[in-house]
Ligand SMILES: Nc1nc2c(ncn2[C@@H]2O[C@H](COP(=O)(O)OP(=O)(O)OP(=O)(O)O)[C@@H](O)[C@H]2O)c(=O)[nH]1
């Protein structure tokens with residue numbers, strides 16, 4: 001049990017109709033009796049209209065108080081929420097009142113940290129709280145909510161459940177050194193390990209889209225000067241973000257904006273047109289374009305298709321990135337030059353009248369989201385931390401397999417499997433998998 005009681009403004013500070021001050025900890029209700037004018041009996045989970053009093057008994061604010069009696073609260077502790085007027089000064093004065101009555105100002109994330117420490121959620125769920133708040137697209141929000149609901153934690157726990165009997169089997173042989181693991185038992189254990197490995201690989205495969213959901217797919221608009229790259233950025237954004245002009249070399253720095261296409265978050269990057277640089281500034285701009293292309297998830301290559309294809313100036317992309325390139329035949333309102341007709345997958349578009357934008361949106365979805373979590377009904381998309389842990393788990397399981405196949409000592413195999421268990425424990429924030437294992441095994445009988 002955490003001893004101190006924490007308080008914080010839970011809504012963002014600025015003028016609004018309502019702001020919420022949240023307090024959590026063992027003294028929350030006692031403090032509330034001093035800070036708020038509360039009725040004698042406070043029923044949990046029932047809003048009551050209260051005043052906030054200053055040190056002299058004067059009224060600071062009026063609003064609603066809610067009492068959540070621990071452990072049935074967000075943090076697992078006693079929690080008081082005060083919903084008051086959403087002014088900057090009034091909210092700060094209300095918070096100060098709680099602090100004057102003994103509460104400590106909460107650190108960032110501390111309410112959720114307490115929820116985790118008090119066993120209200122696992123670590124993946126705690127992470128998902130921020131994913132929900134930061135979600136920039138409907139698909140990102142859906143994946144965050146799946147995680148908040150415990151989907152990733154359940155997957156890791158299920159894998160642990162599959163490993164435990166394997167470990168129990170192998171540990172049994174440690175106690176009976178005269179016995180060998182029979183070929184049938186060995187084959188059965190290998191099959192079980194393979195099944196967990198397959199789950200690990202499936203989850204690891206969601207990490208690329210997990211990154212896209214959390215940070216947006218880096219989408220670089222690239223092409224020669226004056227083809228309409230900035231015009232396309234503005235068109236997709238729906239407002240005039242970048243400067244558009246008939247002068248070649250208008251955009252000299254990269255411009256980034258987040259948009260949503262069919263529920264997918266895109267980090268759109270408008271770049272300097274690629275050509276022989278006219279001056280130093282343009283040269284730096286072009287270097288930035290090249291750097292952006294190296295880390296792009298998607299490239300929208302724009303050409304002026306009212307003109308014949310240029311001899312040079314087309315993008316050279318890695319084979320991998322070339323598969324994630326969409327070619328836009330811009331300025332189609334001026335009529336497409338027939339030499340572009342061989343580019344079958346290209347999309348004719350006009351930034352002037354908006355023709356082709358829907359086809360572009362569909363193409364973006366097709367390139368990024370045809371498989372994996374972005375296309376799933378219940379998307380699971382792991383983050384970089386989960387990825388590292390699942391990869392460690394897979395490595396240890398592979399090592400265990402190899403050891404089993406080479407009939408190495410059961411102690412050694414068991415060690416690898418315990419480390420795989422620990423990696424899964426790290427995903428959900430189990431501090432001491434060893435201890436949990438010992439508790440589980442103390443209920444096993446020999447040979448089981
Ligand atoms: N007719 C027509 N003109 C367009 C279209 N798209 C862009 N333009 C014009 O083309 C010129 C260049 O457009 P920009 O969007 O500045 O082109 P850019 O590729 O960003 O140019 P740089 O930043 O200089 O490389 C402007 O005069 C635009 O109005 C289009 O679809 N049709």
Ligand SMILES: [K+]
Pocket residue numbers: 225226244245246247248249250251
């Ligand atoms: K231009």
Ligand SMILES: [Mg+2]
Pocket residue numbers: 229230231242243244250251271
């Ligand atoms: Mg531009």
